[in-house]
Amino acid sequence: TRERFAEAFAQINANFEVTFTTLFGGGKAGLVLIDQENQVESGIDIIAQPPGKRLQNVQLLSGGEKAMTAMALMFAIFKFRPSPFCLLDEIDAPLDDANIGRFVEMLQGMQSHTQFILITHNRKTMEIADRLYGVTMEEPGVSKLISVQMN
Amino acid sequence: TRERFAEAFAQINANFEVTFTTLFGGGKAGLVLIDQENQVESGIDIIAQPPGKRLQNVQLLSGGEKAMTAMALMFAIFKFRPSPFCLLDEIDAPLDDANIGRFVEMLQGMQSHTQFILITHNRKTMEIADRLYGVTMEEPGVSKLISVQMN
Amino acid sequence: MRLSRLHINGFKSFPDRAELSFDDGVTAIVGPNGCGKSNVVDAITWVLGEQSAKSLRGERMEDIIFNGSDARKPTQSAEVRLRLANVAQVGMTVPVEPGLEIVDLDPAVPPAEGENGQLPLVTRDVEIGRRLYRSGESEYLIDGEVCRLRDVHDLLMDSGLGVKAYAVIEQGKIGQILSSRPAERRSLIEEAA
Amino acid sequence: MRLSRLHINGFKSFPDRAELSFDDGVTAIVGPNGCGKSNVVDAITWVLGEQSAKSLRGERMEDIIFNGSDARKPTQSAEVRLRLANVAQVGMTVPVEPGLEIVDLDPAVPPAEGENGQLPLVTRDVEIGRRLYRSGESEYLIDGEVCRLRDVHDLLMDSGLGVKAYAVIEQGKIGQILSSRPAERRSLIEEAA
Ligand SMILES: Nc1ncnc2c1ncn2[C@@H]1O[C@H](COP(=O)(O)OP(=O)(O)OP(=O)(O)O)[C@@H](O)[C@H]1O
Numbered sequence A, B: 001t002r003e004r005f006a007e008a009f010a011q012i013n014a015n016f017e018v019t020f021t022t023l024f025g026g027g028k029a030g031l032v033l034i035d036q037e038n039q040v041e042s043g044i045d046i047i048a049q050p051p052g053k054r055l056q057n058v059q060l061l062s063g064g065e066k067a068m069t070a071m072a073l074m075f076a077i078f079k080f081r082p083s084p085f086c087l088l089d090e091i092d093a094p095l096d097d098a099n100i101g102r103f104v105e106m107l108q109g110m111q112s113h114t115q116f117i118l119i120t121h122n123r124k125t126m127e128i129a130d131r132l133y134g135v136t137m138e139e140p141g142v143s144k145l146i147s148v149q150m151n
Numbered sequence C, D: 001m002r003l004s005r006l007h008i009n010g011f012k013s014f015p016d017r018a019e020l021s022f023d024d025g026v027t028a029i030v031g032p033n034g035c036g037k038s039n040v041v042d043a044i045t046w047v048l049g050e051q052s053a054k055s056l057r058g059e060r061m062e063d064i065i066f067n068g069s070d071a072r073k074p075t076q077s078a079e080v081r082l083r084l085a086n087v088a089q090v091g092m093t094v095p096v097e098p099g100l101e102i103v104d105l106d107p108a109v110p111p112a113e114g115e116n117g118q119l120p121l122v123t124r125d126v127e128i129g130r131r132l133y134r135s136g137e138s139e140y141l142i143d144g145e146v147c148r149l150r151d152v153h154d155l156l157m158d159s160g161l162g163v164k165a166y167a168v169i170e171q172g173k174i175g176q177i178l179s180s181r182p183a184e185r186r187s188l189i190e191e192a193a
């Protein structure tokens, strides 16, 4: 499993460089083993540099930039080891319109192999849905599902 | 200071019952000293029941309900001990339109005694601003402020 | 394999039967704050075997049973059923679909007949279910038959649904990936490896 | 008392001089992700005396000095100045404005002349400032004169700006109030008491 980890790490790292630059329209990112001498146990650091900015500690990134970076990493892992479905609960909440656009494009690129179930308040995200469910609570405390077929 | 704490607790609790029902359009809420025997050191529990729902552990509330409840508590403390200004960074992020409307109404009720500085991506929130600043980064990595006077 | 249908009955804010169908592609769930959207996600993770009440925002597992409202009494049980389509028959190899790289196949065993590395395959629909009663009794079901948690677990592992850590991103949790400790990020990679 | 003007120079993503004026009421700051809005909030908490680099998202305090971009070199220092208007003269009692209850006044001392409990009052404008150099040297200023952190602290305490914990809600932090431990919530109340 030492090789399996090394293989997974290499591939996910390569995917991450691609998903990050796609979501950010540029820049660079990668994963780094903190302790190169001890690859079996070493923790992992995330390196992320949005386009035009200098490389700094990821904690200094903005709320939206952190969300996009985390998404890039999740999608990088996902492309390596796809799951049949993916549940995303309001992950567009900190994003501005331009970033929601790029996030939604990436989803559209991945949806032929994966079922995505998204919870959102955002119109742009809703627009790419093949199927829409509304949840209402007309009777307080009692949820009701309404199906809205699209396409 | 034992009396000061008891006095603060009583007033903030009373304020909280009001701010919560205003933000939720009903329901009930309050603060409870966990250890009634030891008021000097006891921790505090938050009780919150949105309108029409049964009382449950606050952790079961939704993301938006938790944000509204936390805001009700912050405003309750604020009404007891006003600060000359209040900085709120994207606290409308998890809220739907109806809740942003109620949040914005509460701000308008408090702004005569307090300067509010809000960071937001939301149009409804922007609409109540007396003054608007746009921050841009046309040159990557370099922030620039633009003043947009309103009213 | 894909999700086909979800039935929720008595779980959290769903005292009445509720049903969702899933097609390929993207399904969006929308609605005002507090109406029950995240509860749908909780229902899915619960029927897939979530054991921690805290991960479902509860203090004890009983918290996921509908607790009543102004006008309704609490229900005595919660039930969720999830229908899965095209599930590889347990014991058979998983198909290598174009674009879907299954890295846990034994690379020493070459793909058998069929083009594009497609193996002759038996798949079926299967429905997993879970019930919890206020008494504390709980049941797991496969196609309506009571079984053990372990049987559900094995079925999910074989069908590729075993790794949960990154197929679900809960509300408010996206930030944790960057603020997590280096060791926690490592385990995210290890789980995928 | 109120905020009047903020000058930022070399702080985080603001290598050039930037200035905001604050009127009464509501000021909104808008813009795309990563453009610098939260950095403005950081500038305010920093000039008010924030001592923890972590609270400003940094690892060490040097992280708040502009670090350069593609086209620009890093600056050698960061400076923020905050002008406050109508600050009660240190040593005088704070005015009791209608609707603003200052509960730390000694209730044994009755309001002197003037209606509505208004005390004869001396207020002035004052500008607090803070600088940090890459060398690690740091300065605090009141009206352009170098002073100690403690002098800034005293000025802020007298003017009602001492309690910070609930006058600032940082991005993503609103949820922490409900998930905090009971003891932490108590200290929120204690700070206000
Ligand atoms: N066991 C239960 N019985 C009844 N109601 C419950 C139960 N558990 C949770 N709820 C209710 O479900 C509601 C939360 O639902 P949920 O988290 O799905 O909302 P949401 O649609 O995701 O909202 P948001 O947009 O704010 O995230 C809460 O109001 C809570 O009181």
Ligand SMILES: Nc1ncnc2c1ncn2[C@@H]1O[C@H](COP(=O)(O)OP(=O)(O)OP(=O)(O)O)[C@@H](O)[C@H]1O
Binding pocket: A050, A053, A056, A060, A061, A062, A063, A064, A065, A094, B135, B141, D011, D012, D013, D031, D032, D033, D034, D035, D036, D037, D038, D039, D040, D063, D064, D065, D066, D067, D068, D171
């Ligand atoms: N010392 C520094 N030098 C240069 N740039 C910095 C420095 N510290 C932070 N930044 C940059 O500031 C940006 C973050 O700004 P900020 O957090 O204010 O964004 P924001 O406008 O609040 O965005 P969001 O809407 O996503 O929350 C990051 O891209 C970061 O690289």
Ligand SMILES: [Mg+2]
Binding pocket: B062, B063, B064, C037, C038, C039, C171
């Ligand atoms: Mg939710």
Ligand SMILES: [Mg+2]
Binding pocket: A062, A063, A064, B089, D037, D038, D039, D171
């Ligand atoms: Mg921000």
